[in-house]
Amino acid sequence: MRMTIDPRTIRRPTMIQPFRTRRRTFFASLAGLPGLHLLASEGRAAPREDARTPAAGRDVIGELGVRSFINAAGTFTALTGSLMPPEVVxxxxxxxxxxxxxxxxxxxxxxxxxxxxxxxxxxxxxxxxxxxxxxxxxxxxxxxxxxxxxxxxxxxxxxxxxxxxxxxxxxxxxxxxxxxxxxxxxxxxxxxxxxxxxxxxxxxxxxxxxxxxxxxxxxxxxxxxxxxxxxxxxxxxxxxxxxxxxxxxxxxxxxxxxxxxxxxxxxxxxxxxxxxxxxxxxxxxxxxxxxxxxxxxxxxxxxxxxxxxxxxxxxxLDHDAIWKEWEGRCHRIIEALSEFDDVQTEIYVPEIANAVPHLRIRWDSEKRGIRPSEAVEKLRNGDPSIEPSPGSGRRDVVIGVWMMEPGDDAIVGDRLREILAGA
Structure with a gap:
């Protein structure tokens, strides 16, 4: 497998220090407000909670038979955007x-x-x-x-x-x-x-x-x-x-x-x-x-x-830690595909809009016996369903990792390996 990463495209967000100082002072003044303590759990590290953990109450989506999926696409309105963290809920x-x-x-x-x-x-x-x-x-x-x-x-x-x-x-x-x-x-x-x-x-x-x-x-x-x-x-x-x-x-x-x-x-x-x-x-x-x-x-x-x-x-949030976690998800999926010598992967970051690490996956369709569009359908129709980034299926499969929940990257990597091996 060949992996190419252009370091010029990996753009890490940076914080403006004067603003950060003012923000710390501001939040300190709000320490006594109801509910603000909920911010502390993720203030210094990448988020690890699973927003999909079943909550008390009815699962109306499940009752209606509407299928949910692993979000390997991103924050698209048609895919209901993002998941609200527990403190927001x-x-x-x-x-x-x-x-x-x-x-x-x-x-x-x-x-x-x-x-x-x-x-x-x-x-x-x-x-x-x-x-x-x-x-x-x-x-x-x-x-x-x-x-x-x-x-x-x-x-x-x-x-x-x-x-x-x-x-x-x-x-x-x-x-x-x-x-x-x-x-x-x-x-x-x-x-x-x-x-x-x-x-x-x-x-x-x-x-x-x-x-x-x-x-x-x-x-x-x-x-x-x-x-x-x-x-x-x-x-x-x-x-x-x-x-x-x-x-x-x-x-x-x-x-x-x-x-x-x-x-x-x-x-x-x-x-x-x-x-x-x-x-x-x-x-x-x-x-x-x-x-x-x-x-x-x-x-x-x-x-x-x-x-x-x-x-x-x-x-x-610690945005640098989160960025490293997103890159780590890409690399773990790449590792899951390492046995295929005809599979090419590339980590890239769009210049503007959804400017976070994405993973592009390409392979020799004739050698592998499966087209990207067919792989996309298998991802969607599997259990659990996996939704890749819009536009996937023409020449490649694009995986957006930033809206995944912990452990989703392993599921996506395993599923892709199964699909490519089975073909």
Whole structure:
């Protein structure tokens, strides 16, 4: 078997020391708060708990006959994202037994998150798509009650959003929900010519940065020079941990993250970070305000609390230790396949979005007598079912190890060895 690892692609997340010091001081001041002691169990080491350990109560998924699987794919919405850690679930259970004024909780949690991440303001949203809709509504209707009620009717309002053509994705439907028109550009000259008195916002899809001609810093500079708010979609871009404050510090006016991916909060949660005036306007365009564009984007006390606890937990983790564990999972699967001389493996890290170690596996289909697509079906149809990364099956099988539970890597390695040997 041949294994190739390009060390330039193995990017380890680093912590910013001044921020870490402030964060330690902040958490020390919160030591007496209910439930915060739950953060300590994983604060200094890679997580070892199994989030799938059966909990007290009904297994409705099992009762309905819906099949679960080992997640060897990643944090994809269609695969229900990530598993919430026990301390997040525990905090949600406590919150579920209390009534609060939703505005009070939103304000308190937003202030806490803003302090943790060093930004002006923050809002827990119903996923990152909701963050995009709220950001757009804030830039178009602002805090004007009459305009808020009229969206997506944008008559008399700024109703154009500028975006690089390479940054168009299906997720920007969440932006178009506000009634705006997406104006595509490619170069800086085109972007500046497209700016007019109808321009409400400039949108940047973080994962597309390498494909565009206008990169982040230049995009921000153009927006600021023309007084146009900039929105960054960084939904799947944690880790590395410092992305949580990197982009607001860089100058983006609004930044959206998913809460149910690397942060392992509720799948129905997200974060909108940025300028205080725009975050306040986003709140007015949000649930529970009944006559607003995003009344449908309901996020209740359970998701708000779960998002905060997930974020607190994530900031306390030893990210270097976790990264080494992810690499270790890749190597253990590689070792399980070491008997096959025609099998090639490669550990790689995507440049942006899901930027964690993945394992690519290729083999000589004629010699082995099985195509990657057939191997994928055997993984899915086995017991337990194993779901590899989307896109697997064309030329290779890609295993995402970061959402696995302890011991899953051994099961995946054994299954792959059985499939390849049996073929």
């Amino acid at each position: 525990s905090a949600i259970q406590v919150a579920a037994r209390k009534y609060v004024r939703l505005e009070d909780l939103h304000n308190a949690v937003g202030a806490r998150i803003a302090e943790l991440l060093g930004c002006e303001a923050a809002l827990v949203t119903a996923g990152c798509a909701s963050a995009l809709s709220l950001a757009t509504a804030a830039c178009v209707a602002g805090d004007d009650p009459e305009r808020i009620r009229r969206l997506p009717d944008t008559q008399g309002m700024k109703d154009e959003v500028l975006v690089q053509r390479t940054h168009r994705v299906g997720y920007d439907h969440a932006i178009r929900n506000a009634g705006v028109r997406m104006i595509e550009v490619e170069t800086r000259e085109e972007l500046e010519r497209a700016i007019s008195d109808r321009t409400a916002m400039m949108f940047f899809f973080n994962a597309a940065d390498p494909r565009g001609q206008i990169h982040r810093e230049e995009f921000i500079e153009i927006g600021k020079s023309h007084g146009i708010p900039t929105l960054l979609d960084a939904a799947a871009d944690v880790p590395p941990v410092d992305n949580l404050w990197k982009y607001t510090k860089m100058g983006f006016d609004l930044v959206g993250f998913s809460g149910g991916k690397g942060l392992r909060g509720p799948q129905s949660s997200g974060l909108l970070l940025g300028r205080k005036d725009l975050i306040e306007a986003a709140k007015l365009n949000n649930s529970p305000n009944s006559d607003s564009l995003c009344r449908t984007n309901k996020v209740n006390k359970e998701e708000i609390v779960g998002m905060l606890v997930a974020l607190e937990r994530y900031l306390q």
